Amino acid sequence: MKNQLFSLIALALLVLVSCKEAAPVEQIEAPDYAAFDEKVAVIKSFYQAHHDENIEAISGILSDTLKWSPPQYNGNQWMGKEDLLVALKDYHAAFDNISFAEGIVMPDSIVNGYWSGSVFPEGTASSTPDNIRVYGTWTALHTESGKSIGVKFYSIVMVNADGKIAQASDYFDVNGLAVQIAAEE
Numbered sequence: 001m002k003n004q005l006f007s008l009i010a011l012a013l014l015v016l017v018s019c020k021e022a023a024p025v026e027q028i029e030a031p032d033y034a035a036f037d038e039k040v041a042v043i044k045s046f047y048q049a050h051h052d053e054n055i056e057a058i059s060g061i062l063s064d065t066l067k068w069s070p071p072q073y074n075g076n077q078w079m080g081k082e083d084l085l086v087a088l089k090d091y092h093a094a095f096d097n098i099s100f101a102e103g104i105v106m107p108d109s110i111v112n113g114y115w116s117g118s119v120f121p122e123g124t125a126s127s128t129p130d131n132i133r134v135y136g137t138w139t140a141l142h143t144e145s146g147k148s149i150g151v152k153f154y155s156i157v158m159v160n161a162d163g164k165i166a167q168a169s170d171y172f173d174v175n176g177l178a179v180q181i182a183a184e185e
Contacts, residue, residue, distance in 0.1 A: 029127050031117060036129035039159040040114045043132060046165060047100045053092040059085060062165050069169035084168075095140035100153070102136040132157045138172070142181050149180045 042061065049057035059081070066081040091098065102113030113136045116129040134155040141148055151172045158167040 031127040032129060036114075036116055036132070038163070039116075039129055039132050039157075042159045042163055042165060043114070043134060043157050050088060050091075051098050051100065053098070055085060055089060055092070058088060063160055063162070066165060067167045071170045071172045072174045091140075094143055095149070096143055098138065098140045100136050100138055102134070104135045105137070105152075130158060132159070145181055147181055147183075147185075149177055151176055 046058060046061045049061060062081050062084065064081060066084065067078045068080065068084045069076070069078055070083075070087065101110075103110035104113065113134060115133040115135070116131060117127045119125045134153070134157055136153050137150055138153050139148065139150045154171040156167075156169045157165060160166040
């Protein structure tokens with residue numbers, strides 16, 4: 001009798017648990033590929049203007065309220081549009097043939113250089129192209145020494161509703177440039 005009672009209670013609990021409604025799964029909106037492509041086009045035009053050493057075009061692509069985090073550590077202080085323009089003018093004075101090759105270098109290929117959205121972590125999963133992750137390699141010729149340099153590059157870029165770059169956080173080995181320039185041939 002005890003076994004039958006125990007079996008009956010276990011069966012009742014199993015039925016109760018299995019009938020419980022599953023928690024609703026939040027759906028991520030369908031990706032807006034057109035918005036992503038538009039924002040990538042803005043970023044590419046910025047890189048082309050940098051290649052062309054066209055400060056006027058660069059200035060027009062940047063929001064007047066730009067927030068920029070430079071690649072070198074500065075106590076995590078955000079800088080503005082004028083700070084970025086000064087830094088780019090310095091690069092233009094020090095380097096020629098500035099070029100950006102988009103993509104992540106893999107052992108047997110180079111894969112896409114522009115990414116956005118995520119499915120991880122679950123709590124902040126997003127399909128919107130609010131922040132574009134950029135991967136690639138910058139190369140140039142150091143004007144004074146004539147040496148070719150290269151640096152892997154990563155940036156998180158936000159393009160606003162006006163089609164201007166409003167925020168950028170850049171990452172690359174700034175000291176690596178100096179090491180390449182100073183290296184004995």
